[in-house]
Amino acid sequence: MRTEVRGADGVRIGVRVEGVHGEPASPAPVIVFVHGWAQSADAWELQLSDPRLAEHFRLVAMDLRGHGRSDVPGADAYGDSRVWADDLAAVLELAGAPAVVVGWSYGGLVVTDYVRVHGTANLAGIVYAGAITELGRDQPGGVVGPAMRNALPDALSADDEVARPAVRRLCGGMTVGSGGEAFVDDILAVPAHVRAGLFRRTVSSAGVLGGIDVPTLVVHGERDAVVDITAAEYVAGKIPGARTRWLPGVGHLPFAEEVRTFDEELAAFTRDAYRKVNR
Structure with missing residues (x-):
C-alpha cells in the first residue's frame, strides 16, 4: 500500500506500508525504513517482500523529501535538521509507535536528526x-570512502553529461560484486538541486x-567504499551498549548483498527491542 503524510512545512512525504498490522489491542511490531541519498522507499524492496519480516512485522518505508513520490521543495529546504526530524x-x-527505525547511508543522519x-x-x-x-569536513561520523x-x-551537477559518469563510478563501487550499477538512473532521477542540497550542511x-538510550545495532560492510567503516565504529563507540555486526566481503548495500543475514539480524533485533519496551 502507498500513502502519504504531511511532514515539515506541509511537504508531502510518500510512504509505502507492507507486512502485518496486528489487532487493535495487540498491534504488530513496527519497522520504519529510511533510505539513503538519491534513493527511495523502493530501495528496501527485498525487506518489504521478505516473509521473514512481512509475516511478523508492520513494515513502513518513507521517501525522503525531494525523493521518490514525495514533494520536491526548493534548494533551501534540505539544510535544517528539524525538517528531517519532523x-x-x-x-x-x-x-x-514505538518503532524500530532503520537508517541506511544518509538515512542514518536523518534518524540522528x-x-x-525529538529524543x-x-x-x-x-x-x-x-x-x-x-x-561535513573532519566529522568522524561522516567519513566517506573512495567511491x-x-x-x-560531479555527481551533484545539473549537467547530465557531467553527473552521469560520476554517478556510474559511484554505483560501480557500491557493492563488492555487480549490482550497484542498477542505481544509476534512480540517482539521476532525483533533481540536481536535491542531490546537492543534502550536502549543504555541517552536522556534528x-x-x-x-x-x-534505546537498543541500537550498527551493521556495516567491511568493504564499504561509499561510507567508510570508521564512521560506523565511531557511532558504535558513542552509543552506550550499541551492538555491532560487521559483514566481511560486503559493500554499501548490506541489506541487498546479504539479504538473509540482514533480515534475520533485523528480525531478532526488533523482537528483542520490543521485549524491552514491554517489560
Whole structure:
C-alpha cells in the first residue's frame, strides 16, 4: 500500500506500508525504513517482500523529501535538521509507535536528526546500516570512502553529461560484486538541486549519539567504499551498549548483498527491542 503524510512545512512525504498490522489491542511490531541519498522507499524492496519480516512485522518505508513520490521543495529546504526530524516524526505517527527505525547511508543522519530534535520518543530501537550520522569536513561520523570521494562534486551537477559518469563510478563501487550499477538512473532521477542540497550542511552528532538510550545495532560492510567503516565504529563507540555486526566481503548495500543475514539480524533485533519496551 502507498500513502502519504504531511511532514515539515506541509511537504508531502510518500510512504509505502507492507507486512502485518496486528489487532487493535495487540498491534504488530513496527519497522520504519529510511533510505539513503538519491534513493527511495523502493530501495528496501527485498525487506518489504521478505516473509521473514512481512509475516511478523508492520513494515513502513518513507521517501525522503525531494525523493521518490514525495514533494520536491526548493534548494533551501534540505539544510535544517528539524525538517528531517519532523518528516520522520510524521511517518512514525502513521506507522504506530514505538518503532524500530532503520537508517541506511544518509538515512542514518536523518534518524540522528530525529533524535537530535525529538529524543528517543516513539523509538523502540535504532539500526544504522552502512550509515553516516554526521556531515561535513573532519566529522568522524561522516567519513566517506573512495567511491563517494571520486564521485563528488560531479555527481551533484545539473549537467547530465557531467553527473552521469560520476554517478556510474559511484554505483560501480557500491557493492563488492555487480549490482550497484542498477542505481544509476534512480540517482539521476532525483533533481540536481536535491542531490546537492543534502550536502549543504555541517552536522556534528557526538552529544546526540551519546544520549541514545534505546537498543541500537550498527551493521556495516567491511568493504564499504561509499561510507567508510570508521564512521560506523565511531557511532558504535558513542552509543552506550550499541551492538555491532560487521559483514566481511560486503559493500554499501548490506541489506541487498546479504539479504538473509540482514533480515534475520533485523528480525531478532526488533523482537528483542520490543521485549524491552514491554517489560
